[in-house]
Amino acid sequence: MGVIYIGDRETGKTSLALELANPSSNNYVKVLSPPYSQLKALLWDDVAGRTRGTSGDQATYNETLEIEVFLSTRRKTIYTDWIDTPGEIWRASWQKNNPDKWANFVETAHSSQGVILVVPPYREIIRQDMGINSDDFITQQQWVRRFDNWVDFFRYKCPNVKHIALCLNKADLLQGIDLKQEAQKLAFHPHSSRMNWNQRNDYIFKRFFRPVRSHIAQLNQYTSGLTVRCFITSIYNRDLLELPWIYLGIYLK
Numbered sequence: 001m002g003v004i005y006i007g008d009r010e011t012g013k014t015s016l017a018l019e020l021a022n023p024s025s026n027n028y029v030k031v032l033s034p035p036y037s038q039l040k041a042l043l044w045d046d047v048a049g050r051t052r053g054t055s056g057d058q059a060t061y062n063e064t065l066e067i068e069v070f071l072s073t074r075r076k077t078i079y080t081d082w083i084d085t086p087g088e089i090w091r092a093s094w095q096k097n098n099p100d101k102w103a104n105f106v107e108t109a110h111s112s113q114g115v116i117l118v119v120p121p122y123r124e125i126i127r128q129d130m131g132i133n134s135d136d137f138i139t140q141q142q143w144v145r146r147f148d149n150w151v152d153f154f155r156y157k158c159p160n161v162k163h164i165a166l167c168l169n170k171a172d173l174l175q176g177i178d179l180k181q182e183a184q185k186l187a188f189h190p191h192s193s194r195m196n197w198n199q200r201n202d203y204i205f206k207r208f209f210r211p212v213r214s215h216i217a218q219l220n221q222y223t224s225g226l227t228v229r230c231f232i233t234s235i236y237n238r239d240l241l242e243l244p245w246i247y248l249g250i251y252l253k
Ligand SMILES: Nc1nc2c(ncn2[C@@H]2O[C@H](COP(=O)(O)OP(=O)(O)O)[C@@H](O)[C@H]2O)c(=O)[nH]1
Pocket: 007, 008, 009, 010, 011, 012, 013, 014, 015, 016, 050, 051, 052, 053, 054, 169, 170, 171, 172, 173, 233, 234, 235, 236
């Protein structure tokens, strides 16, 4: 069962993966490999006190994760290819100059059944607060435009994808969001969830993903058998950051 874990730089992929692997807090999702200590050594920069970024000359970065999802009676293992997708990889010139990397990316995408796409929040929904600089975030217009690439990518390069989890990360920075309360509403419990997957999707979609409703509609229209689901995630909330993985664990064959 293959999943690609993708998103642009600085959206939080490395941080989310590290948190997901943190053995002290898992509920239903566990990273089997690489082990946490190894991931941490590889991805965490002690001196800078943050995740190591992908270096500029290395436009894509490949790592694999083996993730186990525990459902009430079953366990499922999700094999994940993790790829940075900075803006330049969509340029024809980059693809021509980096044929091996591009081919590798396309091949991985081609065989994947699931996608976890990590996207940043856009400026208009960022909380106005001391210590948060909204200029660090792209505008809604830029964010929407970025989805043009994603729709083309999913339509033309991911013919086998059945489920796309769109994860709006850094949910802790969103206006009007109390992470704990949201997690109580959205969290997965095998027998007593307050919402089902449709309800979770509706709730998140209406609040944050309306600007890309036509993009999502296009995906649903052109690609039969494909389901797109919206999530919010944050490294500060375990329930929320596990949700997309639980969803894929349940729905992927
Ligand atoms: N507030 C907040 N910051 C986050 C979150 N996830 C990642 N970050 C920060 O965003 C920056 C980029 O994260 P990183 O994981 O390196 O992104 P990557 O390039 O996609 O792997 C780092 O400074 C992280 O601390 C989150 O959920 N909330």
